[in-house]
Amino acid sequence: MGEKLNKYDPLESDQLQSLFDEYFFKECGYTTKHKAAMVKCLVEALSDDVYDFSIHLPNYEDEENYFFLPSSWEFSRPRYIFEQAYIASIRHWGSEVKKTGMELPDADQLGIIKCS
Numbered sequence: 001m002g003e004k005l006n007k008y009d010p011l012e013s014d015q016l017q018s019l020f021d022e023y024f025f026k027e028c029g030y031t032t033k034h035k036a037a038m039v040k041c042l043v044e045a046l047s048d049d050v051y052d053f054s055i056h057l058p059n060y061e062d063e064e065n066y067f068f069l070p071s072s073w074e075f076s077r078p079r080y081i082f083e084q085a086y087i088a089s090i091r092h093w094g095s096e097v098k099k100t101g102m103e104l105p106d107a108d109q110l111g112i113i114k115c116s
Contacts, residue, residue: 005070013084020088035093036100042086046079046110053078083112 008015030038045051057078075081089097090104098104 002070006072010073010075010081013087016081016084017088017091020085021092024085025088025092032096032100035089036097036102039086039089039093039097039104040102042082042089043105043110045082046086046112047105051079053082057081083107083110086110086112 005019008019010016010019045053057075087107090107094104
C-alpha cells in the first residue's frame, strides 16, 4: 500500500481527492448518521481559527495510537488535508447530510482555498 500511495502527491488536491474517492468514500458503509457526525466534526474544526490539526497527523514516536500515512508525505500546513476531506465529503455525502437538516457551509466560508 505504501508503494502505491507514495506515487501520489498529497499536496495536489486532484490527487488527494482521487485517494479519498478510492480509499475512503468508495462503498464506505457508513450510515447517514455517521456521515453527518463526521462532517459536523470537520465543520467545527475548520471553523475554529486556532484548532491544531497536527494532532491528527502521524506521530511516528507513538505508533500504537495512529494510522500512518506514507512517511514521505509532509504537510507544512496540517489543516490542508482536512480541508480536502471536507471538500470530498460534501461532494460525496452533501445531499444526504443536508437531508438530516444540517447546514453545510461553503468551502470559502470555512477559509478553504480551492486549488490544485
